[in-house]
Amino acid sequence: MRIFGLDVHRTFAEVAVLDERGVRSAGRIDLTAEALHAFGRQLTQDDDVVLEATCNTHAIARLLRAYVRRVVVSNPLQTRAIAEAKVKTDKIDAAVLARLHASGFLPEVWSPDELTEQMRRQVARRATIVQHAFLHRNLLPRCPAADLFGRKGRSWLAAQALPADERVTVESVLRELDHVGEDLAAIDRDLAQIALTLSFAKTSSH
Secondary structure: OOEEEEEEOOOEEEEEEEEOOEEEEEEEEEOOHHHHHHHHOOOOOOOEEEEEOOOOHHHHHHHHOOOOOEEEEEOHHHHHHHHHHHOOOOOOOHHHHHHHHHHOOOOEOOOOOHHHHHHHHHHHHHHHHHOOOHHHHOOOOOOOOOOOOOHHHHHHHHOOOOOHHHHHHHHHHHHHHHHHHHHHHHHHHHHHHHHHHHHHHHHHHO
16 A cells, blocks of 8 residues: 655645655645646555645545545644654655554544535635624624614614714625625525435435
8 A cells, every 4th residue: 555645735735655665755746636637547546645634625635535545634733743743853744644644643634525515615605795894893782683684783783883984884784785685595595405415315324
């Protein structure tokens, strides 16, 4: 079995391979679908790929899983602490990831399936739409209404003392929320459908 450690950056990954001959550099790959497929075709079902959790990790892992025995995603904070104690290096790079995995010290994180990852993106998008910094910026008290942007919430907001420029900001935000209301409704429908699909899948597996 070979272990490939990927030190992932924004647009490329440094690769190291650990086999019976030891650890050595395996070059650099671009983080495009085409380049990752080309890299994957050089691997076998006996190989493992190891990389740290970062913003593009799960997309890389999903693509490479078809080519190898296993893709392992590690916790970067725990990996750094263990590497400094066990491997005696300050740098968490591709070779260190491969060594830690081979020695059984690599702290793994759960990798969501594609459906769960989609749900995460939908939830994150919804949170981005409904959260607005002006509430914190102006130290407004907690709104007594359950929905700040509902009828009662808007009446409460209109009664709050705000500078003229901030009042313009609030009114602009409310108009924006009205415009994205349809988007929110669509996202809520998608989340409900995903939850139903997950529930059905779990029920069917038992």
